[in-house]
Amino acid sequence: MQHYDVIVVGGGPAGMFAAWQASLRYSRVAILEKNTVLGKKMLITGGGRCNVTNIHQDDLLIAGIVGNGRFLHSVFSQFNNNDLIRFYETNGLKLKEENKGRMFPVTDKAQSVVDTIAKVLRQNGVTIHFNCDVQTVKTTEPLAVKTSLGMFSCDKLILTTGGKSVPQTGSTGVGYQLAAQFGHTTTELFPTEVPLTSDEGFIRKKVLQGLSLYDINFSVLNQKGKPLVTHRYDLLFTHFGVSGPAALRSSQFVVKQLKKQELVTVLLDVLPDQHITAVQAWLKGQDSNKALKNAWKGLVSERYLLFLLTEIGLDESTPLKQLTPKQIELMAQALKGFTFQVNGTQSLEKSFVTGGGIKLKEVDPKTMQSKFDPRLAFAGEILDIHAYTGGYNLTVAQCTGFVAGLHI
Numbered sequence: 001m002q003h004y005d006v007i008v009v010g011g012g013p014a015g016m017f018a019a020w021q022a023s024l025r026y027s028r029v030a031i032l033e034k035n036t037v038l039g040k041k042m043l044i045t046g047g048g049r050c051n052v053t054n055i056h057q058d059d060l061l062i063a064g065i066v067g068n069g070r071f072l073h074s075v076f077s078q079f080n081n082n083d084l085i086r087f088y089e090t091n092g093l094k095l096k097e098e099n100k101g102r103m104f105p106v107t108d109k110a111q112s113v114v115d116t117i118a119k120v121l122r123q124n125g126v127t128i129h130f131n132c133d134v135q136t137v138k139t140t141e142p143l144a145v146k147t148s149l150g151m152f153s154c155d156k157l158i159l160t161t162g163g164k165s166v167p168q169t170g171s172t173g174v175g176y177q178l179a180a181q182f183g184h185t186t187t188e189l190f191p192t193e194v195p196l197t198s199d200e201g202f203i204r205k206k207v208l209q210g211l212s213l214y215d216i217n218f219s220v221l222n223q224k225g226k227p228l229v230t231h232r233y234d235l236l237f238t239h240f241g242v243s244g245p246a247a248l249r250s251s252q253f254v255v256k257q258l259k260k261q262e263l264v265t266v267l268l269d270v271l272p273d274q275h276i277t278a279v280q281a282w283l284k285g286q287d288s289n290k291a292l293k294n295a296w297k298g299l300v301s302e303r304y305l306l307f308l309l310t311e312i313g314l315d316e317s318t319p320l321k322q323l324t325p326k327q328i329e330l331m332a333q334a335l336k337g338f339t340f341q342v343n344g345t346q347s348l349e350k351s352f353v354t355g356g357g358i359k360l361k362e363v364d365p366k367t368m369q370s371k372f373d374p375r376l377a378f379a380g381e382i383l384d385i386h387a388y389t390g391g392y393n394l395t396v397a398q399c400t401g402f403v404a405g406l407h408i
């Protein structure tokens with residue numbers, strides 16, 4: 001049986017950072033990874049370019065970590081996104097900023113991010129066992145780890161097995177069971193950063209399938225019709241509902257609201273910078289002899305314009321001058337607040353991020369250590385922390401990994 005000072009279960013971003021830090025104090029550190037490569041999920045983020053972190057500072061960074069970001073104040077006081085950027089640059093990988101503070105490697109290749117961390121792990125003598133599926137852990141002295149490659153033992157263990165989303169990348173949720181062997185409990189898991197499904201006629205008939213709306217306001221409404229949350233991002237209509245960053249960011253609010261009601265209303269404002277009276281005046285002020293389709297051309301994409309006209313019962317060939325003030329008002333309202341209902345989200349397996357995880361009150365926020373057994377620590381998506389895409393989840397994974405490895 002091979003013995004290690006520290007075993008890290010999972011070679012994702014959290015595990016790699018944990019192993020790096022642990023290797024600065026312990027000579028025998030190993031990562032047990034069931035895949036044949038490190039960072040399989042990290043490699044597919046940012047469309048294969050790896051959205052390695054987000055440059056937003058302090059409160060803005062925490063605000064991007066919508067699921068329990070406040071738990072991370074102590075972690076970020078020890079290692080944060082600025083330190084991450086410094087880590088990569090010191091190790092030869094320059095990062096660049098894109099819109100909304102998202103940081104990518106200048107190489108535009110996720111592989112160069114993983115290669116950079118892997119190089120640091122090699123330099124610090126971390127052993128990596130690939131094809132090593134951890135099945136159970138016995139809380140004996142030392143800890144006994146049963147894997148597909150046989151038994152290992154260790155003095156300390158860091159669980160960084162990720163959530164349950166996109167299980168093809170290796171994160172299948174086994175880590176929750178391993179944690180349970182130490183008495184840890186898990187909150188209810190739910191999909192976040194996931195497309196929304198809808199049974200509306202225009203979705204079923206695929207009227208808008210493939211249409212992207214850019215920089216729009218997308219709101220999730222409560223039962224009283226008031227916005228619970230509004231996101232200004234891009235939206236994509238699909239054959240099952242809506243996707244794109246605006247929908248993904250809204251998904252956790254939809255999930256929560258669907259516990260109270262069967263259908264949730266969402267609202268689309270495609271002219272977020274204009275007041276409704278200005279929109280109405282603009283609609284009214286166009287060439288009154290022209291058909292609506294031409295009179296209102298250019299305001300929004302033609303496909304969406306024609307869709308809204310149909311939705312409010314107007315014929316695109318009607319000349320503007322034949323419209324009543326009420327009809328113009330209706331069109332302005334549709335542009336500023338088209339509503340439709342969503343009935344769910346795609347599955348946890350299809351979601352980018354898993355909401356819920358190991359209960360945070362069972363974990364020390366300063367060290368990421370288990371409050372039940374000092375030989376155990378956690379980092380990354382296995383915890384009950386989730387964030388918007390845009391580099392926030394990867395920041396959580398790497399920074400909690402750093403702190404877990406530092407204190408183990």
Ligand SMILES: Cc1cc2nc3c(=O)[nH]c(=O)nc-3n(C[C@H](O)[C@H](O)[C@H](O)COP(=O)(O)OP(=O)(O)OC[C@H]3O[C@@H](n4cnc5c(N)ncnc54)[C@H](O)[C@@H]3O)c2cc1C
Pocket residue numbers: 009010011012013014015032033034035038039040041042044045046051132133134135160161162163165166169170171172173174175351352353379380381382388389390391392393394395397
């Ligand atoms: C398509 C997609 C796009 C994303 N885009 C973004 C983005 O733009 N920005 C962002 O911040 N986040 C994004 N995310 C989320 C981000 O990738 C994750 O939050 C992050 O990878 C979590 O890191 P982790 O180390 O905690 O877990 P993971 O990256 O899931 O790593 C866990 C590792 O543990 C291994 N493992 C699990 N169980 C065992 C076991 N029993 N034995 C051995 N090994 C095991 C797995 O094989 C895996 O390698 C995206 C996710 C997806 C799926």
